[in-house]
Amino acid sequence: MSQTSPLRALRGRLLWFVADPRDVGEAAHRYVADGVLVIEGGVIRAVGPAEAILPTLPAGAEIIDHHPHLIMPGFIDAHLHMPQTQVIASYGAQLMDWLNRYTFVEEQRLAQQGHPEKLATFLLDELLANGTTTAVIYCSVHPQSAQALFAESERRNTRMIAGKVMMDRNAPEALTDTAQSSYADSKALIERWHGRGRQLYAITPRFVVTSTPEQMEAAGRLAAEHPDCHVQTHINENRAEIALANELYPEPGDYAGIYQHYGLLGPRSLLGHCIHMTDREWRRFAETGSVAVFCPTSNLFLGSGLFDWARARAEGVPVAVATDIGGGTSYSMLRTMSEAYKVLQLQGQSLSAFAALHAITLGNAKALKLDHLIGSLEPGHEADVVVLDAGAQRAMAHRLETARDLAEELFVLVTLGDERNVVATYVMGERTNPPSFSGGA
Known part of the structure; x- marks a missing residue:
């Protein structure tokens, strides 16, 4: 690992796609219930289950635990x-x-x-x-x-x-x-x-x-x-x-x-x-x-x-x-x-x-002909990432009490979600700081 680029690891429920679900069904997505995304120099270096990735990280690596939230490509x-x-x-x-x-x-x-x-x-x-x-x-x-x-x-x-x-x-x-x-x-x-x-x-x-x-x-x-x-x-x-x-x-x-x-x-x-x-x-x-x-x-x-x-x-x-x-x-x-x-x-x-x-x-x-760079959590892609809380809103949390699987949870997120569900956004592995807003002038 480079000495000049800090190593950062994001832990949470990882979800990304490798194909179109309408073409190949469940084989289109990757889901890791307890996963780690390793980022160095703004690029994804490794992704996988926490039990496999965490022991490989060097001492001093920054680990940010977003569990139980979803981590997806930006x-x-x-x-x-x-x-x-x-x-x-x-x-x-x-x-x-x-x-x-x-x-x-x-x-x-x-x-x-x-x-x-x-x-x-x-x-x-x-x-x-x-x-x-x-x-x-x-x-x-x-x-x-x-x-x-x-x-x-x-x-x-x-x-x-x-x-x-x-x-x-x-x-x-x-x-x-x-x-x-x-x-x-x-x-x-x-x-x-x-x-x-x-x-x-x-x-x-x-x-x-x-x-x-x-x-x-x-x-x-x-x-x-x-x-x-x-x-x-x-x-x-x-x-x-x-x-x-x-x-x-x-x-x-x-x-x-x-x-x-x-x-x-x-x-x-x-x-x-x-x-x-x-x-x-x-x-x-x-x-x-x-x-x-x-x-x-x-x-x-x-x-x-x-x-x-x-x-x-x-x-x-x-x-x-x-x-x-x-x-x-x-x-x-x-x-x-x-x-x-x-x-x-x-x-x-x-x-x-x-x-x-x-x-x-x-x-x-x-x-956009940019899938070699963005849109995925696969290694080698730029580390643009969004962290999502599917239950961030009261009505969503209430509904999720009866969700039976990941598909139902995600449908609630897509149907009822908005910016209130965004826990964090990372650009090239760096967390952005959302502007504060306290109402109009």
Whole structure:
């Protein structure tokens, strides 16, 4: 063991996944009722039963006993908006009206000195308090918004994927860039931040409604020049949005075809919503390996529709799950999966607790092409970890008195859980300190 990297061992009930439960059933997860996770230099070095691991630890190793709590990989959120943390819970609009009435108004404030830093600090505080250690984040059109997010993430050593929004039409003048400036600003941010420490860049045309053909071409050029960057955008969220997209770009024949025409579909492309998909669009996604991002709380809140996860699986389309703050209504991936369960129930589909927890750990890691680094407790992975108390809330503890097995306990956690169930969050093996809150000013 290295003399310069402290060795830390977390003890508790360990749970992680090695495959999708919907494919292989119980063989998909690993559960150790009394386990130890050994961390050195921010990386998981060993994992297994306490009786086997503890005798191997050197004298002086720090052992933190979280038993009887659950220890899992940190949660992963595949789509959210940093500028919308003060837009969440805005009343009474569907997508296009909501953008114009609330979101675009709020996003203009990121031009103010210090405001991007304020939002970046708040967002990372809130994510970590909810056990989320990696997120895919839309910043605003202002380059300084992405700069602030990356700087704060680097300070905390979190693995984040983010990008400056590209948007040159159908938005307030104060929120528009140009095809040329968006290319140059994104290029500069990629060169500065992509692959620096744990930071990764996402090329971010907001959606086709707010980008001219020239800007879409610039986004595609960036994607071709930087194939290891992600692409993030929106598609098929709202019927009025779809009609406008196809009116602006009639030649490709459908919404997905627009992105494909500009080289923006591919295995690292993360497309939010995917609710009103045509047969041809599902095929385009499957052929290119593009990822459909399921945002259950925002789809319900904005009245957009129900995501068809069974159809995505049948078509072979990868799926990630996300909060979509601030159309989404919770930073908690547990609450997000509770709403996902209900969305699927309305369509005659099921979602077990194991499948839900896989989705927000290894499942999202695979969708982001980061499963070699995060989303697991297997040795060699980065030690981003969440500790959960399934009985932290009175109603949950009461219900758990009758739980018969792990599956029932986990279903209570997924159905009723939120940030109150998060006992601790570790980033690269270091425990984060959640900010104190004593009420509004």
